[in-house]
Amino acid sequence: MKGIVFNLLESFVCEGWGEDVYEEILDRCPLHTQEPFVGPGTYPDADLVSIASATAKHLGLSLPDALRAFGAYCLPHLVGSVPDLVGDMDTPEKLLLAVDGVIHVEVRKLFPKAHPPQFAVRINPDRTLHLEYRSERKLCAFLEGLFDGLGDHFDRDIRAEKHACMHDGSDHCAYTLQVSARAVESKAPTASAGAGLG
Amino acid sequence: MNPELLSKKLARAQQRVGILERMIEEKTRELFIANEGLRELIDYQQELQHVIPGALLVVERDQQRIETINESARKLLGVDPDASLEKQDARHYFPAFDDFVEAQEAPGASRHPRETHWHTADGREVPVLVSVRLLPPRAETPAKVVLVGVDLTERKRLEAELRQAQKLESIGQLSAGIAHEINTPMQFIGDNVSFLESAFADLLRVVDAYEAIRLHRGERKAMRDELKEAVEEADLDYLRERAPRAFERTVAGVARVAKIVRGMKVFAHPKDEQSAIDIQDAIETTLTVAHHEYRYVADLETQFTPHLRVVGYAGDLNQVLLNLVVNAAHSMKDRKAKGKLTISTRADNDVVVIAIADTGTGIPEEIQHRIFDPFFTTKEVGRGTGQGLTLAHKVITELHGGRLSFTSKVGEGTTFFIHLPMAGAARGAA
Numbered sequence: 001m002k003g004i005v006f007n008l009l010e011s012f013v014c015e016g017w018g019e020d021v022y023e024e025i026l027d028r029c030p031l032h033t034q035e036p037f038v039g040p041g042t043y044p045d046a047d048l049v050s051i052a053s054a055t056a057k058h059l060g061l062s063l064p065d066a067l068r069a070f071g072a073y074c075l076p077h078l079v080g081s082v083p084d085l086v087g088d089m090d091t092p093e094k095l096l097l098a099v100d101g102v103i104h105v106e107v108r109k110l111f112p113k114a115h116p117p118q119f120a121v122r123i124n125p126d127r128t129l130h131l132e133y134r135s136e137r138k139l140c141a142f143l144e145g146l147f148d149g150l151g152d153h154f155d156r157d158i159r160a161e162k163h164a165c166m167h168d169g170s171d172h173c174a175y176t177l178q179v180s181a182r183a184v185e186s187k188a189p190t191a192s193a194g195a196g197l198g
Numbered sequence: 199m200n201p202e203l204l205s206k207k208l209a210r211a212q213q214r215v216g217i218l219e220r221m222i223e224e225k226t227r228e229l230f231i232a233n234e235g236l237r238e239l240i241d242y243q244q245e246l247q248h249v250i251p252g253a254l255l256v257v258e259r260d261q262q263r264i265e266t267i268n269e270s271a272r273k274l275l276g277v278d279p280d281a282s283l284e285k286q287d288a289r290h291y292f293p294a295f296d297d298f299v300e301a302q303e304a305p306g307a308s309r310h311p312r313e314t315h316w317h318t319a320d321g322r323e324v325p326v327l328v329s330v331r332l333l334p335p336r337a338e339t340p341a342k343v344v345l346v347g348v349d350l351t352e353r354k355r356l357e358a359e360l361r362q363a364q365k366l367e368s369i370g371q372l373s374a375g376i377a378h379e380i381n382t383p384m385q386f387i388g389d390n391v392s393f394l395e396s397a398f399a400d401l402l403r404v405v406d407a408y409e410a411i412r413l414h415r416g417e418r419k420a421m422r423d424e425l426k427e428a429v430e431e432a433d434l435d436y437l438r439e440r441a442p443r444a445f446e447r448t449v450a451g452v453a454r455v456a457k458i459v460r461g462m463k464v465f466a467h468p469k470d471e472q473s474a475i476d477i478q479d480a481i482e483t484t485l486t487v488a489h490h491e492y493r494y495v496a497d498l499e500t501q502f503t504p505h506l507r508v509v510g511y512a513g514d515l516n517q518v519l520l521n522l523v524v525n526a527a528h529s530m531k532d533r534k535a536k537g538k539l540t541i542s543t544r545a546d547n548d549v550v551v552i553a554i555a556d557t558g559t560g561i562p563e564e565i566q567h568r569i570f571d572p573f574f575t576t577k578e579v580g581r582g583t584g585q586g587l588t589l590a591h592k593v594i595t596e597l598h599g600g601r602l603s604f605t606s607k608v609g610e611g612t613t614f615f616i617h618l619p620m621a622g623a624a625r626g627a628a
Binding site: 019020023035036038040041 | 211
């Protein structure tokens, strides 16, 4: 996992619950990495899961809920880190359609050793999106948080209906995404099927 | 924030700076190595460009601007080695560039090299065999077209020589038959001339007898007897009947010989300029030269649509017709009964279609796809070199923009179809 995600997790905890909480969490985590995380670095996925699990425990949340909240937090930061690539993408659909073919291509150029997840996205006849997610990390809860953040970023409601999950034995997670204008009192979008790490 | 936490964060920040500095150094080193590798690759590629014998042009697809040109291309196009061609419009040297590339972009386009023409700096047209590859646009570079051309001037010259050699070879092979064709009229011309010579001597004797009577030379009765005898010997009635026919047949014989000689001359002439060709004339000339080949094996039937004309190379076209007629005759030679050679012409829109049909042995299906291959022949050694149909195909398709096709059934015969653009029609119509 790239260091930028670890840094975002640190910011997520520090901004929400204070720097001392993050230090406490970090002190309690058995990490493979002994040095500080830096954005361009690549670190074991287990370290992220370890910090995320400790954070969830500390905050009294389930790991999937913690990852989902973290995903929602990350989206605007990730989009903001690649303004040249996403400048023309003015809808969630455009951005989702470009993740695999544009954004991850650029990620691989910058970090040849990176292993970004695979996304297959297509537009259904009813204008909803069909999205398939494949990753050894199986971070579908984090992905669902990204959907939440994407809705907030574009001020849209995104309803994600999950049809398949890698945690249930499938080789991918599949979603139908319905993007609509945000109702004034709408709640944050939710995945209709169970989501989580495990 | 408590001092302990602050110092922990500060230490971590310092550590991060150290790590990032190391990463920058490492990336800088990687970049340097990658740059060196790239430079090496560029040097290698440039050397390669200049050492290949083909003329290399790399052209920007949409702007048609030359981006790279190697030494062979400069030489072929007659461009000064120091002149800068980069950024020049490729169409100046390759007028058909757009059509050529569009054809290459079409779905299912062949990747085989294609013949075309490039123009030199001084305006000469050079035949070239061009291989083309399309490089799709990349993030930082537009789409490009890589062209490698091979100068065909020498090959074209050799091909022309080969065609000429084949014509002379055909004349050589047909010479015994042609000699026979000439000998037959020469024999009756000789007989007629002998007859006319003796008739002329007889007539002179009659004339002399009349002359003696007119000038009152000698004794009258003896002169009359002499005249009577001369008239009887000359057999004037017979002469009146036979002499005009003898003259007629002699003139016809001379005309026949002249026609054969003229036909041979047309065949052997190495004329390489295009001209308007009357298809019926061309076929009749061919039949004259090939008469001896088919006369004993087939009856000839012709169905000509008059006044069909094409623009092309008369000698080469005659050679194609001769090859097809001779092949047809050979295919009927081994049959028990006399065959039938049918030659017809017709117009199909802007295309002249010549059909040469025989009732010979036919071409087995398993070798039909090979008959235009060079050196492929089913004839016994010494009878065919396997070049005739190859050259015929080349002459029709490449020199005349036409088509050569056939249908054949074993035991029933073969029909060859020559499709040629009619004179005045746009090229490519056939």
